Structures are given as C-alpha cells and as structure tokens.
Amino acid sequence: GQNIxxxxxxxxxxxxxxxxxxxYQTSGFNGxxxxxxxxxxxxxxxxxxxxxxLEEKGRFSSFLSRSKxxxxxxxxxxxxxxxxxxLCAVRSAYSGAGSYQLTFGKGTKxxxxx
Amino acid sequence: xxxxxxxxxxxxxxxxxxxRLRCSPMKGxxxxxxxxQLPEEGLKFxxxxxxxxxxxxxxxPKERFSAEFPKEGPSILRIQQVVRGDSAAYFCASxxxxxxxxxxxxxxxGTRLLVL
Numbered sequence: 001g002q003n004i005x006x007x008x009x010x011x012x013x014x015x016x017x018x019x020x021x022x023x024y025q026t027s028g029f030n031g032x033x034x035x036x037x038x039x040x041x042x043x044x045x046x047x048x049x050x051x052x053x054l055e056e057k058g059r060f061s062s063f064l065s066r067s068k069x070x071x072x073x074x075x076x077x078x079x080x081x082x083x084x085x086x087l088c089a090v091r092s093a094y095s096g097a098g099s100y101q102l103t104f105g106k107g108t109k110x111x112x113x114x
Numbered sequence: 115x116x117x118x119x120x121x122x123x124x125x126x127x128x129x130x131x132x133x134r135l136r137c138s139p140m141k142g143x144x145x146x147x148x149x150x151q152l153p154e155e156g157l158k159f160x161x162x163x164x165x166x167x168x169x170x171x172x173x174x175p176k177e178r179f180s181a182e183f184p185k186e187g188p189s190i191l192r193i194q195q196v197v198r199g200d201s202a203a204y205f206c207a208s209x210x211x212x213x214x215x216x217x218x219x220x221x222x223x224g225t226r227l228l229v230l
Binding site (some may be wrong): 104 | 118145147149154158162172205209217218219220222224
C-alpha cells in the first residue's frame with residue numbers, strides 16, 4: 001500500500017524560510033512531486049525529484065532521500081502569495097496496467113503572516 | 115497555449131440525478147487522469163485514460179461511475195444516481211508521454227459537485 005505523511009498546517013513570517021517535510025512508504029517508487037494549491041484552485045506543479053539530492057528552482061527547492069523515504073520542500077524569501085496548501089505526491093513504479101497515477105498526501109496548509 | 119480545461123466549474127445535483135464532468139487536456143497531451151478530493155482529504159486517483167482506452171480504473175468505485183476519452187472531444191467522467199457522498203471536487207490532469215523521463219501531470223481547475 002501507499003502512505004504519505006506531511007504536517008497539516010504551518011505558519012511562517014513574510015521574508016523567512018520554511019521547510020515542509022514529507023515522508024512516504026510505497027510499494028514502488030518512480031518519482032516525487034510537489035504541487036501548490038490555492039484554495040478553490042487547481043494544483044500547480046512546483047518540482048520533481050527522482051534521484052537523491054536537492055533540486056533548486058528560484059525561491060523553491062526540493063530534496064529527496066529515497067533510502068529514508070523522505071522529502072522536503074524549502075521556500076525562501078516567503079511572500080504573502082505563498083499562503084497555500086502544498087501537496088506531496090509519489091508516483092509508483094510503472095505498473096503492469098501502464099499507469100503513472102500519483103498518490104497524494106493530505107497537504108500542508110501554509111499561512112504566511114506579516 | 116491553453117491549460118487543462120474543465121467544465122462546469124460548479125455543478126449542483128439532487129440525489130438520484132446524473133452528473134457529467136468534462137475535461138479537455140492541454141494541447142498535445144494524450145493522457146488524462148481523474149482525481150477526487152473530499153474535504154480535508156488528499157487527492158485520490160480514480161482513473162487513467164488514453165484516447166479511446168481506459169488504462170487503469172483501479173480507483174473508480176465499482177458502481178455508478180464511468181469514464182471515457184473518445185477519439186474526438188473531451189474526456190467525460192459520468193456519475194449516475196448521485197448520492198450526497200459524491201459531493202467533492204473532481205480534478206482532471208493531463209500529461210504528455212515521455213518515455214524514461216519525467217511525465218508531469220498538469221491539473222485543471224476542477225469541478226465542484228454538490229449533491230443536495
């Protein structure tokens with residue numbers, strides 16, 4: 001089975017740095033995704049990791065350790081518009097059915113305060 | 115380049131009616147995924163389709179739910195005889211097949227179904 005855990009809520013101050021953790025247990029692994037979702041809107045793709053290490057993309061970075069089943073999303077220079085839910089999703093190994101379905105955590109609701 | 119389109123954005127149905135949700139993938143994308151998001155829950159996979167084929171429907175309820183992706187036109191998720199428990203946000207995602215490489219799913223704005 002699949003299980004993905006991330007904190008339910010976090011609060012951080014504008015201009016600061018915040019790290020959102022995600023741990024997972026899956027029967028197979030073929031990549032980990034982070035999405036941002038503002039209330040009432042579509043999830044928006046942020047980052048993808050399939051190998052261990054850090055991927056940096058502007059103010060956002062994502063880290064993966066496959067041996068530990070662990071990832072984090074790092075947001076720097078926080079802005080008020082970064083207030084949103086951040087979804088961690090794992091793609092299972094390519095199944096016999098040919099599916100690349102994603103298994104999502106429940107999301108971390110980040111509130112950025114002045 | 116338009117993103118993934120879904121309509122309607124909001125849909126209200128009474129118990130027992132049918133709900134039809136439409137999804138037009140991004141231009142050039144031939145893979146479509148449907149997910150359901152219940153309040154306070156994560157997105158749950160329902161079904162994966164390619165043109166004229168259902169590839170994986172392991173997340174679909176066994177009854178009342180069906181999906182199609184015809185050769186022409188949008189993908190449709192159909193819910194027959196809706197019940198209150200079907201109230202949720204239904205998201206469609208599309209992707210472009212990339213053998214051996216990252217295949218990112220891009221999401222539409224969702225359809226919020228409310229069953230009265």
